[in-house]
Amino acid sequence: MGKHCLCVLLCVLLLWGSVGRAEAKNGKYVALTFDDGPSGAFTRELLAGLKERGVKATFFLCGYRVDQYPKLAAQIAREGHEIGTHSDAHKFFGKMSQWEIDRDLAASVEKIRKATGKDPTLLRPPGGIYSRSVLGKTCCKELPIILWSVDPDDWCCNNSNTVVQRVLSQTKSGDVILLHELSESSVQAAFRIIDELQGQGYTFVTVSQLAKLSGKELVGGEVYSRFRIDN
Ligand code: ZN
Secondary structure, X not given: OOHHHHHHHHHHHHHHHHHHHHHHHHOEEEEEEEEEEOOOOOHHXXXXXXXXXXXXXXXXXXXXXXXXXXXXXXXXHHOOOEEEEOOOOOOOHXXXXXXXXXXXXXXXXXXXXXXXXXXXXEEOOHHHOXXXXXXXXXXXXXXXXXXXXXXXXXXXXXXXXHHHHHXXXXXXXXXXXXXXXXXXXXXXXXXXXXXXXXXXXXXXXOHHHHHHHOOOOOOOOOEEOEOOOOX
16 A cells, blocks of 8 residues: 555544544433333333334333343343342332341342343432432442433323423433333333434433443442533
């Protein structure tokens, strides 16, 4: 290859690289999170729709449900979604002793590990109720605590139009959207939210990918509800 050709190739590569970086910097990114699963009734439908749309989401699983549907938990992991623990029994931590919380979290980690072959990498306490100092003394102290920035209350309205409207009116790049896989309306809402936001140029990523895109490394015991992504 001549010097001229090499130079042209180098310029093309450099240009390509800078365009790629500009896209990453200027793109709009959000994370969809699904709590309280695997529900059994809606998980397969949800996973199929996510796959069809090329979306990786983050699932905060409950140990007692992983017990009921270990194959679905395994499928969630196998399909490349991120997995966090949402406790074992879904009791609110505010009413439990440190020992009870530790025991509950350890049970959830064990069940997720057994079903998926992996440990959960994130923690979302039921109802978002927690004490950092108490969690810092449990087996899950190394896990980042992930809350949310967009909550359409999908579990109580049971109406996909309302859920879609609430999410679309609030969502900005860097947001963490909270949904549950407990009803058909939530699953249908998730699909419409994805289709609409992808149409607006958004890319759906997992929570840890969203953190990375914002230039943050998630730290165990720290609390995150959204990420700052400049665009
Ligand atoms: Zn929950």
